[in-house]
Amino acid sequence: MSTNHALEGVGTWLDDRLHGARGVRVLLRKVFPDHWTFLLGEIALYSFIILLLTGTFLTLFFQPSMGTVVYHGSYTNLDGVSMSRAYASTLNISFDVRGGLLMRQIHHWAADLFMAAIMAHMIRIFFTGAYRKPREVNWLIGITLFTLGLLEGLFGYSLPDDLLSGAGLRILEGVLQSIPIVGTYVAFFLFGGPFPGSDIIPRMYMLHVLLIPGLILALVTAHLFIMVFQKHTQMPGKGRTNTNVVGQPMYPYFMAKTGAFFFFTFGILALAGAFAQINPIWLYGPYNAVAMSAGSQPDFYMGMLEGALRVFPAWQWVVFGHTFAFNVFIPALLPLGALFTGAAFWPFIEQWVTGDKLEHHVNDRPRNAPTRTAIGVAVITLYGVLWAEGANDILANHFDISLYLTTEIARVAWIVAPIIAYILTKRICLGLQRKDVHLLEHGVETGIIRQLPSGEFIEETRPVDEESRAILESRPHYQGLPRGAGAGPEESQEGVPAPGMRGAIGKARERLYNVITESVPLPANGHGNGHAIEGNGHGDQPSAVVPSGSGQSGAGPDDGPPGQP
Numbered sequence: 292m293s294t295n296h297a298l299e300g301v302g303t304w305l306d307d308r309l310h311g312a313r314g315v316r317v318l319l320r321k322v323f324p325d326h327w328t329f330l331l332g333e334i335a336l337y338s339f340i341i342l343l344l345t346g347t348f349l350t351l352f353f354q355p356s357m358g359t360v361v362y363h364g365s366y367t368n369l370d371g372v373s374m375s376r377a378y379a380s381t382l383n384i385s386f387d388v389r390g391g392l393l394m395r396q397i398h399h400w401a402a403d404l405f406m407a408a409i410m411a412h413m414i415r416i417f418f419t420g421a422y423r424k425p426r427e428v429n430w431l432i433g434i435t436l437f438t439l440g441l442l443e444g445l446f447g448y449s450l451p452d453d454l455l456s457g458a459g460l461r462i463l464e465g466v467l468q469s470i471p472i473v474g475t476y477v478a479f480f481l482f483g484g485p486f487p488g489s490d491i492i493p494r495m496y497m498l499h500v501l502l503i504p505g506l507i508l509a510l511v512t513a514h515l516f517i518m519v520f521q522k523h524t525q526m527p528g529k530g531r532t533n534t535n536v537v538g539q540p541m542y543p544y545f546m547a548k549t550g551a552f553f554f555f556t557f558g559i560l561a562l563a564g565a566f567a568q569i570n571p572i573w574l575y576g577p578y579n580a581v582a583m584s585a586g587s588q589p590d591f592y593m594g595m596l597e598g599a600l601r602v603f604p605a606w607q608w609v610v611f612g613h614t615f616a617f618n619v620f621i622p623a624l625l626p627l628g629a630l631f632t633g634a635a636f637w638p639f640i641e642q643w644v645t646g647d648k649l650e651h652h653v654n655d656r657p658r659n660a661p662t663r664t665a666i667g668v669a670v671i672t673l674y675g676v677l678w679a680e681g682a683n684d685i686l687a688n689h690f691d692i693s694l695y696l697t698t699e700i701a702r703v704a705w706i707v708a709p710i711i712a713y714i715l716t717k718r719i720c721l722g723l724q725r726k727d728v729h730l731l732e733h734g735v736e737t738g739i740i741r742q743l744p745s746g747e748f749i750e751e752t753r754p755v756d757e758e759s760r761a762i763l764e765s766r767p768h769y770q771g772l773p774r775g776a777g778a779g780p781e782e783s784q785e786g787v788p789a790p791g792m793r794g795a796i797g798k799a800r801e802r803l804y805n806v807i808t809e810s811v812p813l814p815a816n817g818h819g820n821g822h823a824i825e826g827n828g829h830g831d832q833p834s835a836v837v838p839s840g841s842g843q844s845g846a847g848p849d850d851g852p853p854g855q856p
Contacts, residue, residue: 323545324525324538328415333549335408337556338401339511345398346500352388354380355450355496357489366573374452374577377492381451381572397564402444404560406592409437413634417667419654420767421524422638423647429521432514434635439507441627444590446499448570452492455570457578458587460491462600469619487580524654527765529758533652586685595674597681599626602701626677630670644803645769658727659766661720662807668716669709676705717809724811727763730755732814769808772801 306312323329356376362369364379365386384391413433416422422430445463449456464486467478483490522536531537539545563569575584589597599622608615641663642648657664679686680701687694734752742748755763772792788797 318519319540319542321519321541322536322538323523323541324531324536326526328419328526329523330552331408331412331415333552334556335405335412336511336515337553338405338408338560339507340553341401341557341560342398342405343504343508345394345401346504348394349384349391349398350500352380352384352391353377353450353496355493357452357487357492369573369576372577375492377450377452378572378577381453385573393561393564395564396567396569397560399448399569400560400563400567402447403569403590403592404556406437406440406444406590409433409440410592413437414667414671417634417637418657418660418664419524419526420651420660420663421654423651424638424642425521425650426517426524427638429514429517430638431635432510432517434631436507436510436514438631439503439510441592443499443503443507444592446495446503448590449495450492450499451570451572452578453572454575454578454582454584455572455587457487457580458583459589459593460487460578461580462597465616465619466623469616469623471615471620472613487578522652524652526654527656527762529761531653531761533650536652588682588685591678594678594681595626596623596677598677598679598683598701599623601683602677602680602698602705604702626673630674641807644800644807646772646804647769649770653765655767656762656765658720658723659810661717661724661809664720665713665717669713672712673705673709676701676708680705721809721811728811728814731760731763764813766810766813769804772804 302312354376358376359373360376360379362372362374362379362382364370364382366382369382381395384395386392416430416433445459449460449463464478464482467481468474470477478486481491481494482488483494523538525531525536525538528537576582588594600619603618603622606617606621608617655663680698683697683701684694686692687697734754737751737753739751740748741751754760792800
């Protein structure tokens with residue numbers, strides 16, 4: 292019996308019972324667009340799979356107990372030292388379990404890569420506008436995944452119960468106690484008594500290996516199903532519109548590429564785990580509530596919170612015997628709370644301001660959404676300032692400056708730097724748009740100098756190619772807002788503002804619209820190329836140049852060439 296005949300028989304047997312052949316055929320023919328930034332989401336997915344595999348291995352040997360033992364293992368520098376069973380079992384994994392240290396380090400590197408990939412993936416989605424209708428739900432799922440990743444990382448590196456992770460738990464206790472009225476009760480309940488208590492490690496272990504991974508796995512599954520159902524966004528280019536997908540099918544192209552990329556990701560993490568030391572808990576020693584190591588730093592994704600705690604001035608109230616520690620409560624909860632809340636509401640705010648109710652399956656180039664890109668860079672700058680402030684003691688020691696000077700610089704920079712970043716980024720985006728317009732109007736320089744009969748020297752240009760032209764002409768098109776009397780059917784002839792444009796809210800919406808849609812107009816036709824428009828990446832033909840806030844739309848008919856189904 293041949294292999295093909297055997298596989299056919301198995302497939303027929305399964306299809307007779309599960310009736311899944313049709314769905315499998317549709318999935319295998321599913322077309323996926325190709326762009327290097329789409330790999331960021333795949334890196335996050337593959338890192339999570341590697342986390343599950345290595346975490347399962349570590350679970351077999353880790354003991355989530357705070358019971359005290361005297362260590363007599365292979366690491367002789369700690370021989371005879373009292374420590375928790377959690378710390379002792381981590382030392383055992385590192386020095387006595389075959390391959391244990393490699394698995395620990397792969398697990399830790401995979402966790403860092405998982406968070407870095409999620410951050411980069413969300414930044415790409417924000418800059419390209421891939422969160423717009425109909426993908427708002429997937430955007431919210433991504434924010435939830437990032438939040439769960441922060442908690443999973445916090446609980447994960449706290450499990451070994453070493454001096455560094457204990458310092459992080461001490462900060463967590465302080466943050467919980469800063470919650471007005473109920474803070475002390477919450478901290479007492481979580482730790483099972485006065486810090487460090489006896490229950491925090493078992494409880495974090497349960498959350499780390501059961502609850503949070505289960506939630507992440509469910510959300511990742513939902514994220515992928517929604518992505519496949521709604522189809523993947525694609526970058527602007529010739530023939531790419533909101534009604535098609537230009538790319539390669541799932542089988543065999545995408546399956547081969549993504550399978551190879553999984554092993555590539557696993558190989559990179561294995562090399563990092565083998566040659567790059569991370570979290571050497573035997574150097575820190577077991578946790579002691581009266582000890583603190585110098586230069587303690589959390590993993591990079593928690594650096595913003597650490598910096599916010601260090602930069603905020605001492606500010607607390609005592610009211611009727613209750614202490615309100617705003618210097619801990621506000622920086623611990625406000626920065627990330629504002630970041631996540633703003634990110635979650637942004638798609639709906641943008642939709643409300645612009646009045647854009649259309650579906651978008653073609654991404655924007657970041658330069659073509661200057662305000663959105665500038666806001667994103669400003670937030671990244673704020674994150675970077677607070678992240679650097681989280682290491683102010685190390686920076687002060689390295690550059691031989693005062694610790695207090697680094698704090699004062701950060702207190703100014705966290706306000707000034709994002710504003711400067713916003714202004715510069717917006718100017719750069721508008722400048723790049725002017726460059727694109729220049730290419731459309733005058734073509735590409737050839738380096739050939741020609742002398743005219745008049746004696747004047749000019750450089751010859753050539754038209755941009757059709758692929759480049761489609762990319763250069765891909766711009767977001769807004770429907771515009773209803774204006775004054777007679778400006779549109781939604782207005783009365785007596786000049787009464789249309790619904791949604793009345794009062795202070797309507798004026799604020801109009802001003803926000805002008806800011807968000809600010810852009811350099813495209814030329815009505817590209818001089819110097821003579822090519823007809825075949826498709827600009829958004830399925831629209833820019834038939835007219837319309838300034839922001841004019842209440843009109845520059846969108847034309849969708850006449851782009853058909854792509855793959």
